[in-house]
Amino acid sequence: GAWGEVVLGRFRGSKVAVKKIHESILSNYNRRLFEREMKIASRCRHPCLLQFIGATNDEGSPLLVTELMEKSLRALIDQRSLLRTNIPVIYSWI
Numbered sequence: 666g667a668w669g670e671v672v673l674g675r676f677r678g679s680k681v682a683v684k685k686i687h688e689s690i691l692s693n694y695n696r697r698l699f700e701r702e703m704k705i706a707s708r709c710r711h712p713c714l715l716q717f718i719g720a721t722n723d724e725g726s727p728l729l730v731t732e733l734m735e736k737s738l739r740a741l742i743d744q745r746s747l748l749r750t751n752i753p754v755i756y757s758w759i
Contacts, residue, residue, distance in 0.1 A: 669726075676730060681718055684729040691726065699727045706731075 668690070674683035686699060699722060706717040706729070715731040736744075 673733070674730065676718055680733045682715070682731050682733045684731070686727050688726060696722060696727065699729075703729065 669684050669686040671682050671684050674681045686695065699720075703717075703720040703722070706720075709717065715734065718730040718732065720730065721728045
């Protein structure tokens with residue numbers, strides 16, 4: 666993807682997805698965006714979201730670790746189209 670690559674990893678004996686940000690786009694700004702994404706991901710729990718396992722944002726390339734999907738999102742969408750009934754309604758109180 667645009668942000669990085671996803672590779673197969675292992676965490677405590679289980680297969681996980683490890684997202685590594687491309688070195689070519691590392692900047693202080695993108696590190697802050699990454700940190701923001703990690704804070705949000707660490708608080709989200711929903712059956713339709715990948716489970717956040719952990720992250721690192723040390724001097725090297727930041728890493729994001731999540732549960733592993735059996736198929737890619739593209740493969741799932743190609744397999745069956747998204748129907749309006751499959752999309753959850755999010756209410757906003759303005």
